Amino acid sequence: MRLNFATTLLRIAPFVFAATCCSGIAFAEDFPTRPVHMIVAFAPGGTADFTARIIADKMQRVLGQPIAIENKPGANGAIGAEYVARSDPDGYTLFFTTVGAVAINPALRPDLPYDPLKDFAAVGKAAVNSTILVVNAAMPVNSARDLVALAKRKPNSITIGITGRGAISDLGRQLFEDAAGIKLQGVPYRGAAPALTDMLAGHLDGLFGDVPTIMAQVKAGKLKALAATSSERSDIFPDVPTFVEQGFADVVGDNWDAVLAPAGTPAPIIAKLNAALVAAVNDAEVRTRLHNAGTTPAPSSPEEFDQYLRAEIARWGKVIRDKGITGE
Numbered sequence: 001m002r003l004n005f006a007t008t009l010l011r012i013a014p015f016v017f018a019a020t021c022c023s024g025i026a027f028a029e030d031f032p033t034r035p036v037h038m039i040v041a042f043a044p045g046g047t048a049d050f051t052a053r054i055i056a057d058k059m060q061r062v063l064g065q066p067i068a069i070e071n072k073p074g075a076n077g078a079i080g081a082e083y084v085a086r087s088d089p090d091g092y093t094l095f096f097t098t099v100g101a102v103a104i105n106p107a108l109r110p111d112l113p114y115d116p117l118k119d120f121a122a123v124g125k126a127a128v129n130s131t132i133l134v135v136n137a138a139m140p141v142n143s144a145r146d147l148v149a150l151a152k153r154k155p156n157s158i159t160i161g162i163t164g165r166g167a168i169s170d171l172g173r174q175l176f177e178d179a180a181g182i183k184l185q186g187v188p189y190r191g192a193a194p195a196l197t198d199m200l201a202g203h204l205d206g207l208f209g210d211v212p213t214i215m216a217q218v219k220a221g222k223l224k225a226l227a228a229t230s231s232e233r234s235d236i237f238p239d240v241p242t243f244v245e246q247g248f249a250d251v252v253g254d255n256w257d258a259v260l261a262p263a264g265t266p267a268p269i270i271a272k273l274n275a276a277l278v279a280a281v282n283d284a285e286v287r288t289r290l291h292n293a294g295t296t297p298a299p300s301s302p303e304e305f306d307q308y309l310r311a312e313i314a315r316w317g318k319v320i321r322d323k324g325i326t327g328e
Contacts, residue, residue, distance in 0.1 A: 041080025077101025121154035
C-alpha cells in the first residue's frame with residue numbers, strides 16, 4: 001500500500017524529533033569545547049567592563065574553557081547588542097549587557113536594528129549598580145528634600161551633569177524633577193569622569209552617578225550622597241536613603257547587568273551557562289571583589305530575568321514616551 005507524504009511525515013516525525021533532542025542534549029553535555037566570547041558594549045575600564053571581567057574570570061573556571069571579553073562600545077550598547085543578535089545561537093557568543101542596551105534603547109531609538117525580546121535568550125541577571133544623586137560637598141544640602149527646597153528658592157539654578165541623553169542617570173534626573181515639581185539645569189558631558197572633575201572643582205552642583213563611579217569621592221568626603229534611585233538601599237551605602245523613602249515614589253531605576261545569548265540557543269546550553277553564571281556571582285571571592293568595586297551581586301534564573309526584562313522594557317518605554325525623550 002502506498003503512503004502519502006503527510007502520513008509518512010506523521011510516522012517519522014517522532015523519530016526525527018527524538019534524534020534532534022538527543023543530538024541537542026549531547027551537544028550541551030559537551031559544551032563548551034572551545035573558548036566563549038563575551039561581548040561588552042562599553043569601553044575597557046568602565047563599570048560594565050570591570051564587572052564582566054570579574055564574573056567571566058570565575059565562569060570560565062566553572063565551564064572549563066576560557067571566556068574572552070570583547071569590547072564593542074557605542075550607541076548606548078546598541079553596537080554590541082546587534083553583533084550578538086546576529087551571532088550563531090550556539091552558546092559561544094554572549095552579551096554582557098546593562099539596562100540601557102536592552103530596556104531603554106527600544107523606546108529611545110525607533111530604528112534599533114534588534115529586538116531585545118525576539119533576538120536574545122535570557123541567561124540571567126548578574127548584578128546591580130545603584131544610581132545615587134551626589135552633590136558637591138560644599139552645597140548646603142544633606143538630602144533630596146533639602147535639594148528640592150533649594151531648587152524652589154532658586155529655580156533652574158542648580159546644575160546637574162548629563163552623561164548621555166536617555167541614560168539611566170538622565171532618566172533618574174527627569175523622574176526627580178517631575179516628582180519634586182522642580183527644574184534643574186542639565187549640563188551635558190561626554191562621560192562621568194569630566195562631570196566628576198567639574199563637581200570637585202565647584203563648577204557643577206550634582207550628578208546622578210552609579211556607585212562604582214562616585215564611591216571613592218563620597219567615602220573621601222568630597223561629595224555628598226543624597227538619595228538612591230534603586231528600589232532598595234545600596235549595600236555599599238546603606239546609610240543613604242532611597243528617593244522613595246524621602247517621599248518621591250516614582251524616582252526608581254536600577255542600573256543592572258545581565259547576560260544574554262542569541263535567540264535560538266538550545267535550552268540545555270542556556271541552563272549550563274546560567275549555572276556557571278550563578279556559581280560565579282555567588283562565589284565568596286567574586287562577591288567581595290564586586291562589593292569592593294561598588295557593585296551588588298544579583299544572580300537570577302533565565303526565567304526570572306526574562307520576566308524582569310519584559311517589565312523593565314515596558315516601564316522605561318512608558319517613561320520615555322510620556323516625556324517625549326529622543327535619542328542623541
